[in-house]
Amino acid sequence: MKLFFDAGGIQWENVCGVCTDSAPAMLGSKSGFQAKVKMLAPQAKVTHCMIHRYALACKTLSLSLKKVLEVVIKIVNYIKAGALNTRMFKELYKDMNAEHETLLYYTAVRWLSKGNVLNRVFELRAEVKHFLNLQGKHDLLQHYEEELWNERPAYLADIFEQQNQLNLKLQGRATNIIIFHDHLRGFVAKLQNWHRKVNTGNIAMFERMSELQDSMGKEFDPVLKNDILEHLQSLELEFHKYFPDLDDNEAKIVRNPFSVNVCVASMPEAMQDEFLDLRNDSFAKDTFEEKSLTEFWVGMGRYPNISQIAIRVLLPSSSTYLCEAGFSTLLNIKSKQRNRLHVEDDLRCALTDSTTDTPSGS
Known part of the structure; x- marks a missing residue:
């Protein structure tokens, strides 16, 4: 380098x-x-990388929920292990008018994998159970006879879908540490709210599990309730462990220097007067309301010390998303069939945000 x-x-x-x-x-x-x-x-x-930290924080599962995930992965691997099983299952779901055509493989390195796999298995649960019965896979089929088997995959599908939605919010080009922190603080607040609701027996926010229990006419099982409460609490603890800087004072100043509640006396001497001048600059206030955060700080060069804080907060990359996106683009361009291709120019065009001028009439 x-x-x-x-x-x-x-x-x-x-x-x-x-x-x-x-x-x-x-x-x-x-x-x-x-x-x-x-x-x-x-x-x-x-x-x-914030997304890597987020993926690590979301790995926490209780033993009962972890067992469910492992069994689901075994079921998917069995059905998709061979071409014959895959074709037979495809014909089965055609006969049963299933919504989807196939199951999805679980891949640990893919951020959204667990949620997508669990969601698909839950939606095709009747077809999967029938196929395992036809194949005589009693070692896997016996799990469907366990109490709370249907409810636990439903909860996992719901909670991983919520985690996937947050993961997608953390991806993208125009991101910075402030946007990441806002999304993460919002999710932690949701976890606390869900914990409170589940404690009172309210599971309406988990749509699949709620609809399943309504269709089965079952009450909210106390064992399942404890599993969910334990999982939500452990998730919150993991978030605080991996993101101890969610309340960074520098980020607060950069996010909104005009309304942040900060003690000026705690700031460095060279910055105190400058910060007070900025807070009482009416032109700067109007600019802050009209422009994006990045554009605002680019125009605040007359406050060099405060602007340096903004540079330290906004400029550094907070995730490796752009790097990962570059590798994915390279794999799409330089395939096995085009392994001798020189991709420098093509990759540059694929990754750039710039657009070319197209001649009129072309």
Whole structure:
């Protein structure tokens, strides 16, 4: 990387942040990539990708719910393990007028995988059970006879769908640490609200489980209730563990310097008067209401010390989404059939936000 920077004339003192995944070789504080960057750019802020942290926080499951997930994965793997089983299952769901044509494989490295797999298995639960019965797979079929078997996959499908929705909100190009924190704080608040509702016996927010219990005419089982409460509480604890910086004071100042409740005396001396001038700048207030957050701070060069805080908060990448999207685009362009293709120019066109001028009449 140093050779690339030197060849491109990029100055290390201009590096304000580096975002990495959770690999030890990247986050190592002594010999990892993080340490190497800090040697050349001490001012750089090294962060762990927010989406990777979110994926780690969502891994928490109780033993009963983890068992359900493992069984669901075994069922999917059995049905999709061979071409014969796949064709037979396809003919079965055609005969039963099923909504979908196939099951989905679980892949641990794909962020949305668990939710999509559970949702599909739940929607095709009748077809799956019938197929296992026809195949004589009693070791897998016996789980359908267990108490609360249907309700637990329904809950997992619901909660993972909520997690997938948040994951999608964290993806995209025009994101920053403030947007990430807003979404994450909102989800933690939802977890607390869901915990309160479940504690009173209200499961309306979990649509699949609620509809299933209504159709079966069953009461909310106390064992299932405890499982859900335990899971929601453990999720909240994991979020606080992986995101201890959700209440960052610098981010609050950058998000809205005119309404944030901050003690000026706690700020550095060189920044106090400047911050007070900004808060009482009526032109700056009008600009803040009219423009986006990034555009506003780009125009606040007359407040250099406060603007430096904005640069430290808004400029560094908070996730490796763009890098992951680049790899996905490369795989789509340079396939096995085009493995000798030089993709530099094609990849640049695929990843750029710029558009070309199209001649009239073309």
